[in-house]
Amino acid sequence: MINKQHKAHGKKAVVLLSGGLDSSVVLYLARKKGFECYCLAFDYNQRHLRELKSARAIAQSAKCGIEVMKISFPWRGSSLLDKGVELPGGRRVLPNTYVPGRNIIFLSFALSYAEAIKAKAIFIGAHAQDYSGYPDCRAEFFQAFKRVVNTGTRAGKRIKVFTPLINKSKAEIVKIGRSLNLPFALTWSCYKGALKPCGKCDSCFYRAKGFKEAAMEDPLIS
Amino acid sequence: MINKQHKAHGKKAVVLLSGGLDSSVVLYLARKKGFECYCLAFDYNQRHLRELKSARAIAQSAKCGIEVMKISFPWRGSSLLDKGVELPGGRRVLPNTYVPGRNIIFLSFALSYAEAIKAKAIFIGAHAQDYSGYPDCRAEFFQAFKRVVNTGTRAGKRIKVFTPLINKSKAEIVKIGRSLNLPFALTWSCYKGALKPCGKCDSCFYRAKGFKEAAMEDPLIS
Numbered sequence: 178m179i180n181k182q183h184k185a186h187g188k189k190a191v192v193l194l195s196g197g198l199d200s201s202v203v204l205y206l207a208r209k210k211g212f213e214c215y216c217l218a219f220d221y222n223q224r225h226l227r228e229l230k231s232a233r234a235i236a237q238s239a240k241c242g243i244e245v246m247k248i249s250f251p252w253r254g255s256s257l258l259d260k261g262v263e264l265p266g267g268r269r270v271l272p273n274t275y276v277p278g279r280n281i282i283f284l285s286f287a288l289s290y291a292e293a294i295k296a297k298a299i300f301i302g303a304h305a306q307d308y309s310g311y312p313d314c315r316a317e318f319f320q321a322f323k324r325v326v327n328t329g330t331r332a333g334k335r336i337k338v339f340t341p342l343i344n345k346s347k348a349e350i351v352k353i354g355r356s357l358n359l360p361f362a363l364t365w366s367c368y369k370g371a372l373k374p375c376g377k378c379d380s381c382f383y384r385a386k387g388f389k390e391a392a393m394e395d396p397l398i399s
Numbered sequence: 400m401i402n403k404q405h406k407a408h409g410k411k412a413v414v415l416l417s418g419g420l421d422s423s424v425v426l427y428l429a430r431k432k433g434f435e436c437y438c439l440a441f442d443y444n445q446r447h448l449r450e451l452k453s454a455r456a457i458a459q460s461a462k463c464g465i466e467v468m469k470i471s472f473p474w475r476g477s478s479l480l481d482k483g484v485e486l487p488g489g490r491r492v493l494p495n496t497y498v499p500g501r502n503i504i505f506l507s508f509a510l511s512y513a514e515a516i517k518a519k520a521i522f523i524g525a526h527a528q529d530y531s532g533y534p535d536c537r538a539e540f541f542q543a544f545k546r547v548v549n550t551g552t553r554a555g556k557r558i559k560v561f562t563p564l565i566n567k568s569k570a571e572i573v574k575i576g577r578s579l580n581l582p583f584a585l586t587w588s589c590y591k592g593a594l595k596p597c598g599k600c601d602s603c604f605y606r607a608k609g610f611k612e613a614a615m616e617d618p619l620i621s
Contacts, residue, residue, distance in 0.1 A: 252515035278511030281551050285507045289500030293474035318551035325547055329503050329540035
């Protein structure tokens with residue numbers, strides 16, 4: 178979590194924003210902590226490109242700029258990239274929605290951005306509870322990435338990587354969002370890019386679980 | 400260095416190839432070690448886009464496929480990206496040719512590629528002697544990145560990151576290239592994208608030093 182030392186006002190932070198629930202909560206949290214936030218989103222031809230519309234809307238609601246980077250994964254290897262592969266419905270150890278190296282690539286660009294604009298912090302909304310078991314969402318991975326930041330950049334230890342939701346349940350994340358007046362209706366979680374959430378994919382499953390356990394209605398589907 | 404354990408034939412490797420001297424030597428080295436090599440190069444609107452022509456030629460000479468990924472650094476922050484900034488001529492601690500996070504981003508894409516095609520290895524030609532002092536070329540950074548691979552991917556420890564040149568001088572690299580019959584004339588090192596190497600930039604400086612100390616003529620300029 179963010180301690181007082183980093184609660185300085187006027188300090189810049191790069192916030193990885195997908196437009197989903199978790200990253201939107203993190204943006205509002207970083208702003209609350211006094212950071213001047215620069216959002217970074219990715220168009221990687223994901224199945225749910227729809228989420229970028231939400232990312233832009235959430236950034237605008239928080240009065241922050243947003244950079245949408247176009248990148249590609251020509252080697253595919255994930256059902257999120259390949260519409261020919263069916264999305265998983267049930268729970269399993271590691272679903273085929275896993276995109277090899279995705280968070281590592283996202284964090285690397287965030288790091289480059291942070292170093293170029295002299296930001297002091299990078300925020301990412303990953304968490305390892307109520308999630309799909311992606312290896313690049315675990316605490317030990319973020320610990321390793323922090324070491325990469327410390328050793329592989331000019332900024333070194335001047336850039337901190339924050340994962341404020343890492344140990345939170347989806348219900349706790351919903352509650353934090355509520356306390357920050359996050360406009361939940363602007364966020365998007367469903368892996369399918371339809372007009373309404375499918376209610377069946379992993380992402381819809383965990384979102385619904387979170388709202389239910391937080392005893393709150395999801396304005397996106399109500 | 401690569402030990403016998405990883406010298407298996409038929410194993411796939413992703414090789415980061417810029418078209419420069421170091422990465423070309425590494426490609427030939429990986430191939431010699433029996434790896435089936437998949438080259439990965441980047442078009443990031445670098446000043447010396449000319450190097451990609453060399454990367455393609457070197458990959459072809461080694462009978463390997465090459466993937467050229469287009470990425471961008473919209474936040475700039477380096478003289479290699481911004482033609483309005485003069486290239487450094489002399490030696491200094493960290494020249495303005497440093498691109499924040501570049502090797503981290505390159506390695507992250509290599510990792511994604513490696514995991515998607517079930518490669519066992521990633522090769523990168525970085526070295527921390529006769530170099531410009533870039534933080535993302537140092538041994539401690541690569542150690543940290545290996546930990547990222549181990550913790551942040553499904554493949555985990557099944558993907559090894561090799562930096563066979565890390566402790567080599569430029570002269571030693573030239574000698575290794577010679578022993579492997581590397582077609583040096585196809586490589587490109589100069590940061591300026593002209594028809595002939597400028598002979599003044601950092602990259603030309605170290606290349607010339609290497610050939611001189613190896614008592615060899617550089618076929619690119621002779």
